Amino acid sequence: MLDSLVTSKTRIKLLLKFFSHANSGYLRSLAKEFDESTNSVRVELNRLTEAGLLVSQDEGKTKMYKANEGHPFFNEIKNMVSKFLGLDDLMERIVKRMGKVDKAYIVGDYAKGIDSGTVQMILIGKELDKEYLEFIKEKTYEKVQRKVDVSILDTDPGDIQGILVYGK
Known part of the structure; x- marks a missing residue:
């Protein structure tokens, strides 16, 4: 779906x-993570920043980027990405x-914003x-071409790092 709307x-x-x-990153780490040239990542970071979808902040000599939560389409894009990932x-x-x-947590790569093909979940x-x-x-x-790896715990250990998607 996203690849038909966005060609890059x-x-x-x-x-x-x-x-x-909620995730942030800087140019070189993103280029390394995506296995892309820094130039191609820089061009797209600039386009998304100029469109107001990303904001940047200088941290020393490094420019950090993150989603602009104040953008009028922030929630819509977030929902589209979530649906794309299934x-x-x-x-x-x-x-x-x-x-x-x-409680249900998404952990691992997807919790870090990386589409690795495997969704790791913890159900409590x-x-x-x-x-x-x-x-x-x-x-x-079959539906989203992603493997699901689920761990089940009886009680919450309290130190799970990931995205809480359901909880009482």
Whole structure:
């Protein structure tokens, strides 16, 4: 979907990085992460900044970029990126059908804004439907071509680093 609207693959990577959740980055680290030239990343960072979608801030000699949360289309772009990644639908289905889910976290690459092809999740709850979990993992791969790796915990250890997508 995004690739039909946005023709630059580098721009898509930047949109995924900055709008999948609150994330920041600087030119060289982004170029290394995306395995792209610094020039191609710089051009797209400049375009997105000029459009007001990104903001930059100097931190010493380094210019840090992040999504402009004050942009009128911030929420719409964030929702589009989420739908592109298939995370919103995936999380909603899993939480509704798994049983007594207390909390659900997305961790790993997706929590960092990297589309690696594997979505890592942690579900916290008791008496969860593990049979349904296997079914939804297969269906998710068929629909969005991403592997789902889920860990289930009975209680919240309290130190999970990621995106809390559901919690009581």
